[in-house]
Amino acid sequence: MILEENIILQIKSKLNELSKTEKKLGEYILQHSVETVNDNTSELAKKAGVSPATIVRFCRSIGLSGFSQLKIRLYADSSAVDEDLYSDITPNEDVALIADKLALRFNSSISQTAKYLDTGNIEKISEIIDVCTMIYVYGLGASHVVADDFTQKFSRIGKPVVNTLDHHLLSSALISANDHSLFVAISNSGETNEVIKLTEIAKQKHLYTIGISQNASSTLAQLVDFPIIHHGGEAVMLRSAATTSLVSQLFTIDVLYYAYVNRHSQKILQMLKDSKINIQTFFKENS
Template identity: 75%
Template sequence: MEENIILQIKSKLKDLSKAEKKIGAYILDHAVDIVNDNTSELAKKIGVGPATIIRFCRSIGLSGFSQLKIRLYADASGVKEDLYTDITPDEDVSLLAEKLALRFNQSISQTANHLDRTSIEETSELIHKCTTIYVYGIGASHVVAEDFTQKFSRIGKTVVHTLDHHLLSSALISAGEQCMFVAISNSGETNEVNKLVEIANKKKMHTVGICQYENSTLTRLVEYPIIHHGGEAVMLRSAATTSLVAQLFTIDVLYYAYVNKHAKKILNMLKESKINIQTFFRKDN
């Protein structure tokens, strides 16, 4: 699944060197124009060496300048330039919707391309083996924790989830063997989340962390980190948007990876559950 190169550059700018940031900023301002330049011509316009252009391309995950030009031509040509700008006050609703759709697609593409298959498979196997799963997230990550709870509870897993971290810490302390704790935090620096992981570690529980950043505290604390991508790329933001989409997508991948391994049993379970619910909640009951 190919990412949008404009948003890909924007998301990586903060991690680049000073010279590479200069290149990135120039490309974002002249995305369509540079497709006709060669490496030397672009380097001269920006005031850097040709080798720095190549390093920039590799820093953003491309093989070289030719691939950058192809991606820029595909993503920037024929697309309204204002779709790549931040959301601003008093924008037309249709433009706002287009911007969000573009960013959501980019968020899912980034996560799909970089999600570690091994982490998903190992976590799926843990879910199968463990008798009880504890899950916690705060703020927008609480929504993701609820989604995890709803999905896995429906297929017969015992999931303990509460927003009260004091109550959950008590549950973790008294948890038995064959339990796991799933911690969800976009930043990986949420104090309540990390403290709960520390308790779970002391109880020698399996710990899984769903987070955006590889070098976060949460990633270092847990046994099995699952890194998603596609965080916020906009300045105007009153609540999590693309990061929430990336987290929910990650939970979906984990859920379907688990279902795929135990398809027959789970499909029968879901069918029986649906019949029982329809029977129980019939209007004539």
């Protein structure tokens, strides 16, 4: 069972995608979440300076069925969580509060990623990985950490993976790749220049392409055969949003990995067991 994401963070993450009047309403609700729980539609519309129809559209835009569900979620989240947790990390912050803030964002980002993940695409990608003789993966910055995680996971179960930060070297490899190859492009924004160029090369060579991004309307998501969209949290002043997007990307890789493992569970589990035994044998400390 997937836990619901925190409604306060959910509203914050959607603000920039809303219409002008919906954003106005969202900002009002964020500032008056407790008060909103006790309002009816007409009262909230008057206080926020919007129409009752805007409230209906706002609820649908953030993924809720209606105002009643919004009030229930606001009551549950506003009463259970300290308001200070919704702000970004600030200078001289107490370490315990930093941990609580990040935990709240991690839980929200992962829950929303799981909720909206295109499982149909994940299943199709698992089938493609089955028939691919080579996988190429690329990501810059924090996304390179995700590319390394992908490489480590799939290499351990016998899938050949090429992963390098040298985009010139990787472009040469893609040009000479055979038709049964897969290119995995990772970019939180979906607009990283090197990622887009490498994806275009992979497309020209008729390779299967996957794009892991936070933005469904990004260049990368529109370019690849199979976009995988994750949730990365709202924009904030410091780096907590970048951190939560990284966690969401790693979670997405885990889902893809276990979906593939599930297709060959007995074979792969034996392979992992043998690998562990061999490593312990060859690298055991001398007594």
